[in-house]
Amino acid sequence: MQSAALAHGKKVVQYLNQKKREITYTVIGTSLATFFITSRIATTAVVTGQSMTPTFNKNSSKSRVLIELMTPVTKVKPNDIVLAHDPEETDAYIVKRVTALAGQFVDVDENCPGTYVRKYAYEGKLSVPSGYCWVEGDNKTNSQDSREFGPIPLGLIKGRVLYTLWS
Amino acid sequence: MWKTRVTRFLECSKWFVGGGVLSILFYDNVGYVHTVRGKSMAPTLNPGPTRALLREQVWLSKLPYKPRVGDIVVFRSPKHGSKLAMKRVAAIGGETIVPSKVMKSGGGPVTMKPGYVWVEADNRDTAGRDSNEYGQLHEKMIIGKVTWLLWPWTRIQDLRKTQLPFQTQ
Numbered sequence: 001m002q003s004a005a006l007a008h009g010k011k012v013v014q015y016l017n018q019k020k021r022e023i024t025y026t027v028i029g030t031s032l033a034t035f036f037i038t039s040r041i042a043t044t045a046v047v048t049g050q051s052m053t054p055t056f057n058k059n060s061s062k063s064r065v066l067i068e069l070m071t072p073v074t075k076v077k078p079n080d081i082v083l084a085h086d087p088e089e090t091d092a093y094i095v096k097r098v099t100a101l102a103g104q105f106v107d108v109d110e111n112c113p114g115t116y117v118r119k120y121a122y123e124g125k126l127s128v129p130s131g132y133c134w135v136e137g138d139n140k141t142n143s144q145d146s147r148e149f150g151p152i153p154l155g156l157i158k159g160r161v162l163y164t165l166w167s
Numbered sequence: 168m169w170k171t172r173v174t175r176f177l178e179c180s181k182w183f184v185g186g187g188v189l190s191i192l193f194y195d196n197v198g199y200v201h202t203v204r205g206k207s208m209a210p211t212l213n214p215g216p217t218r219a220l221l222r223e224q225v226w227l228s229k230l231p232y233k234p235r236v237g238d239i240v241v242f243r244s245p246k247h248g249s250k251l252a253m254k255r256v257a258a259i260g261g262e263t264i265v266p267s268k269v270m271k272s273g274g275g276p277v278t279m280k281p282g283y284v285w286v287e288a289d290n291r292d293t294a295g296r297d298s299n300e301y302g303q304l305h306e307k308m309i310i311g312k313v314t315w316l317l318w319p320w321t322r323i324q325d326l327r328k329t330q331l332p333f334q335t336q
Contacts, residue, residue: 039195129246
């Protein structure tokens with residue numbers, strides 16, 4: 001009688017241990033898969049500030065957007081909205097729209113010049129050097145962008161912003 | 168009949184998919200073997216001919232770290248967004264250096280913006296496709312640090328102990 005109870009007890013412990021292992025593997029596997037997806041395929045980010053109104057944050061102070069990380073930087077086109085490393089603050093990011101690529105010219109807006117534009121524009125135009133791109137916020141009156149800090153190297157771009165998930 | 172074949176296939180393929188994902192994660196976050204192209208880091212790297220099979224191989228570490236002076240780093244080239252370049256860090260953010268090209272022509276010192284580094288080629292004879300040409304490099308363009316020379320076996324060495332072969336005070 002007793003040995004039957006013991007055998008049953010052992011089986012229960014074995015079963016629980018197996019379940020523990022299965023759960024651990026699932027957790028590890030899911031974590032790796034999530035890490036893989038968010039570092040290489042797509043991820044989300046919170047956009048704050050008003051530099052991209054009305055596209056983002058028209059009625060709110062922040063929104064969560066979907067970002068795809070798979071496009072190579074050579075395929076970035078004008079009018080794409082990109083997430084890039086901030087050229088002025090190493091650990092920060094910026095969300096801006098690409099308005100000109102290398103070899104193209106940027107028309108200078110007389111009403112909203114920035115430090116860089118004032119310094120380097122010639123006859124109302126600026127050229128974008130090879131390997132760089134020109135980015136501007138949609139809200140021209142309230143955006144720190146290439147007009148301030150100049151064109152940014154393509155290598156700083158992490159991915160393209162697809163759309164707003166919620167704000 | 169085909170149902171069991173499909174389930175068997177899925178059972179086996181999970182190992183391939185899992186292995187693939189782990190390899191890519193390793194490649195992105197731990198490191199990989201990288202080929203040295205060009206002679207801009209001679210004589211430290213590629214002192215000999217640089218035809219395909221004779222190029223040297225190094226270990227490129229992608230573990231998170233902050234650039235230090237003397238590190239050999241691989242970074243996205245500011246001139247061609249999709250290409251990678253390899254140079255040595257000569258100064259980091261906050262420091263002031265006299266870049267080697269400027270030293271030759273007698274110009275003034277350059278102060279690094281925080282978060283930017285100055286990279287120089289070890290090979291003084293090359294046209295200097297380094298910061299002398301494109302200015303300060305944003306830290307986030309750096310994708311990894313070269314730690315070991317792995318091939319050819321006769322030259323295996325810890326590259327972290329090597330230094331700039333010239334002065335920048």
